[in-house]
Amino acid sequence: MASNHEEVKLFGIVGSPFVTRVDIALNLKGVQYKFVEEKWKSFSDTLIKYNPVYKKVPVLVHNEKPISESLVIIEYIDETWTPNSILPSDPYKRALARFWSKFIDDKSFSAVQKVAFTLDEKEREKHIEEMQASFQILENELTDKFFGGEEIGLVDITGAFIASWVPIIEEVIGLKLLTIEKFPKLYKWSQDFVNHQVVKEKLPNRETQVAKFKALYESLVASK
Known part of the structure; x- marks a missing residue:
């Protein structure tokens, strides 16, 4: 579980297949997080600030550090929280x-x-x-x-x-x-x-x- 001093937010759109991937990965790891819902084609300034390169969801923000791109985020989640490995160790x-x-x-x-x-x-x-x-x-x-x-x-x-x-x-x-x-x-x-x-x-x-x-x-x- 994410400990109390950790702040985890997921910026996403409900129904986005890329956001759903991150939702599943976080759930598999038992990480508590806040889902920040974005509007399609009308992203918040906060989202743009966190992902100025691609300007899209999902964005995971862990202790104010943003990570973009679903597969990159999943690898980060896997390396940050130990239970239930997502990638093989070999x-x-x-x-x-x-x-x-x-x-x-x-x-x-x-x-x-x-x-x-x-x-x-x-x-x-x-x-x-x-x-x-x-x-x-x-x-x-x-x-x-x-x-x-x-x-x-x-x-x-x-x-x-x-x-x-x-x-x-x-x-x-x-x-x-x-x-x-x-x-x-x-x-x-x-x-x-x-x-x-x-x-x-x-x-x-x-x-x-x-x-x-x-x-x-x-x-x-x-x-x-």
Whole structure:
């Protein structure tokens, strides 16, 4: 637990997949922190002061020292608070965890985003193929209950959006993207992950997120 003289704040937006990662990591470590909610496209001066380079969330502020970028923040959390390791202690396994986290951000996240916000059917089809190719690579890589073994680790937390956001996109757009038939291991992982106590406590309310994404998607369609 964070001791009394420590002040931990997380600046974020509810529902942001990058902020959710940090929420999960802090919860896994049992760190007490204050969540400072920011408004989308209208960030506070405090947030800009703490993250003048990227001017975005999440930002973790620990004893007035700000850290930006979700994966950098997670590593900081892991090194600062000892219980429940997020990264493996073995240097090779740690390097692999970083590699797969970068793969998820570079390949899977960008493809999922394109699928969610592309209206042209031909274009979207191309992005679905790209997304499913990345899912297939992850499917082949998954040899245990979680990417981190029996317990969740860095790769699982990085891939939180696959488990929590993809079903919302499926519901709003009416597509089947992550099915038990096509990706049996990844699908089972997604269920185990969202139902993990540490994760479940920090996932944003599903109905609220569906409503938000639906409104965003409908405004996108309307402005086409």
